[in-house]
Amino acid sequence: MKFIPTWLHRLASPQHFFGDIKSWIMWLYVLGTIGFLVGSVWGLAFVPPERYQGDSFRILYVHAPIAHVAQLIYISIAVAGVVHLVWKLKMADVYMSAAAPVGCWLTALALASGMIWGMPTWGTAWVWDARIVSTLILLFLFFGLIVLRRVVPNPTRAATALSILAIVGAINIPIIKYSVEWFETLHQPASIELFGDIAIAPVFLTPLFINIASIYVLAAGFILANMRYLVVERNASMTWIQGWIRGQSQ
Amino acid sequence: MRFWALYQREMLIEFRSGVESFIPLVFFLLVVGTFAFTLRSFISGDARVLVAVIWITTLFTSMLSLDKLFKRDHADGTLAVAVLHSEAITATVVTKLVTHWSVTGIPITLLGPVVGLLSGMHFDHALMLGFTLLIGTPTITMLGALVTALLVGLGRGGELLTVLILPLYIPILLFGISVCHLHIESASYTSELLWCFALLTGSTTAIPLALGPVLKMSQDS
Numbered sequence: 001m002k003f004i005p006t007w008l009h010r011l012a013s014p015q016h017f018f019g020d021i022k023s024w025i026m027w028l029y030v031l032g033t034i035g036f037l038v039g040s041v042w043g044l045a046f047v048p049p050e051r052y053q054g055d056s057f058r059i060l061y062v063h064a065p066i067a068h069v070a071q072l073i074y075i076s077i078a079v080a081g082v083v084h085l086v087w088k089l090k091m092a093d094v095y096m097s098a099a100a101p102v103g104c105w106l107t108a109l110a111l112a113s114g115m116i117w118g119m120p121t122w123g124t125a126w127v128w129d130a131r132i133v134s135t136l137i138l139l140f141l142f143f144g145l146i147v148l149r150r151v152v153p154n155p156t157r158a159a160t161a162l163s164i165l166a167i168v169g170a171i172n173i174p175i176i177k178y179s180v181e182w183f184e185t186l187h188q189p190a191s192i193e194l195f196g197d198i199a200i201a202p203v204f205l206t207p208l209f210i211n212i213a214s215i216y217v218l219a220a221g222f223i224l225a226n227m228r229y230l231v232v233e234r235n236a237s238m239t240w241i242q243g244w245i246r247g248q249s250q
Numbered sequence: 251m252r253f254w255a256l257y258q259r260e261m262l263i264e265f266r267s268g269v270e271s272f273i274p275l276v277f278f279l280l281v282v283g284t285f286a287f288t289l290r291s292f293i294s295g296d297a298r299v300l301v302a303v304i305w306i307t308t309l310f311t312s313m314l315s316l317d318k319l320f321k322r323d324h325a326d327g328t329l330a331v332a333v334l335h336s337e338a339i340t341a342t343v344v345t346k347l348v349t350h351w352s353v354t355g356i357p358i359t360l361l362g363p364v365v366g367l368l369s370g371m372h373f374d375h376a377l378m379l380g381f382t383l384l385i386g387t388p389t390i391t392m393l394g395a396l397v398t399a400l401l402v403g404l405g406r407g408g409e410l411l412t413v414l415i416l417p418l419y420i421p422i423l424l425f426g427i428s429v430c431h432l433h434i435e436s437a438s439y440t441s442e443l444l445w446c447f448a449l450l451t452g453s454t455t456a457i458p459l460a461l462g463p464v465l466k467m468s469q470d471s
Contacts, residue, residue: 130424137417140413140416144414147410147414151404152400154470160467164396164400164464168393168396169417171421171449171452172417
């Protein structure tokens with residue numbers, strides 16, 4: 001397959017992935033942390049207060065990026081599930097197992113930050129609102145993936161089971177995205193759409209985009225580090241891992 | 251012909267198990283009854299509460315009987331033979347699904363509106379409840395069977411099954427209840443009803459085909 005660059009093709013093999021990705025992780029962590037600090041400080045200190053919500057809206061700069069990336073991770077797990085079922089790539093399975101805990105934590109953080117935001121603006125931390133409930137369901141879906149991985153002893157079967165559960169669960173994602181329009185809700189609709197107008201004034205926007213990009217980078221770092229760990233765990237009997245372990249212990 | 255013979259066998263086993271085959275129905279009535287009794291002041295005032303109660307109890311009833319869906323056939327080796335042939339496994343799986351729906355889905359579809367009528371629900375609203383249950387119960391059976399198949403032979407069921415399945419049931423639950431609620435409120439429910447049909451056609455076409463490979467995998471390990 002000529003259209004796939006060689007470096008990308010190499011990453012599909014656990015051995016090359018393990019060697020090549022090592023130097024990336026630290027850079028992703030550094031870049032993500034710096035970006036997140038810049039975006040957050042910008043959003044907290046240098047952006048004017050919002051007209052109706054005053055200063056409390058500033059949690060948007062944490063809440064929105066985290067919620068966005070958490071959803072995206074679930075969709076990416078479903079895509080990895082399709083890749084696993086169709087091409088049987090080992091790394092797709094590793095990705096699913098590595099990304100599920102990261103997504104689970106991000107979803108929990110999105111819910112927590114949303115509750116903190118809800119207290120001053122809505123006057124309540126929790127409403128049984130369609131969008132909040134569907135994010136809660138997303139949390140349970142991630143939890144289900146993690147649990148399923150644990151209870152199925154055979155790794156091949158666990159991977160296929162995980163792929164199928166992720167794909168079926170992905171039907172919930174459109175509901176999460178569009179539930180705001182479908183049901184009566186207290187939650188505001190999304191202000192940024194890929195193909196449409198942006199309902200946020202430009203002055204608020206730059207730090208938001210910086211933070212969204214930073215959370216992407218940080219999540220990628222966490223997932224890749226997790227994947228490296230899983231690669232070691234699964235290939236422990238291989239000679240190249242044995243060599244690496246011997247090198248580490250010296 | 252093969253399907254019909256298998257279906258007769260499954261139904262015969264269901265009926266021969268005697269009083270055991272009534273457990274899901276008694277469970278359904280008991281849970282609805284418990285809800286209705288504890289929430290009686292809400293239910294007499296608002297038919298929408300009873301609709302939600304009946305729908306949620308339907309989910310639980312369906313889950314309760316999923317546990318044994320493939321258990322016996324896995325234990326006595328029928329499943330191990332069936333997965334050897336792709337046609338045989340598809341016929342077996344479709345039979346299992348139809349049987350599960352015949353034993354839980356159809357009775358609930360009939361019982362739900364009756365319970366509604368007895369509790370003073372308007373006839374039209376009870377009819378709509380029955381109609382959404384008719385669309386919803388096959389979807390519930392399909393999704394449940396898929397997750398059950400993922401866990402065949404692991405000796406795990408019960409709350410693990412519930413934790414894995416319930417999130418997947420949310421879309422059909424939301425749309426089913428929405429249709430009934432909008433109908434009671436005399437609002438337009440077309441788009442929600444179409445979503446129910448979409449979930450029904452999607453799950454009934456895709457899942458029977460997916461179940462074969464999933465069950466085959468369960469026999470490999």
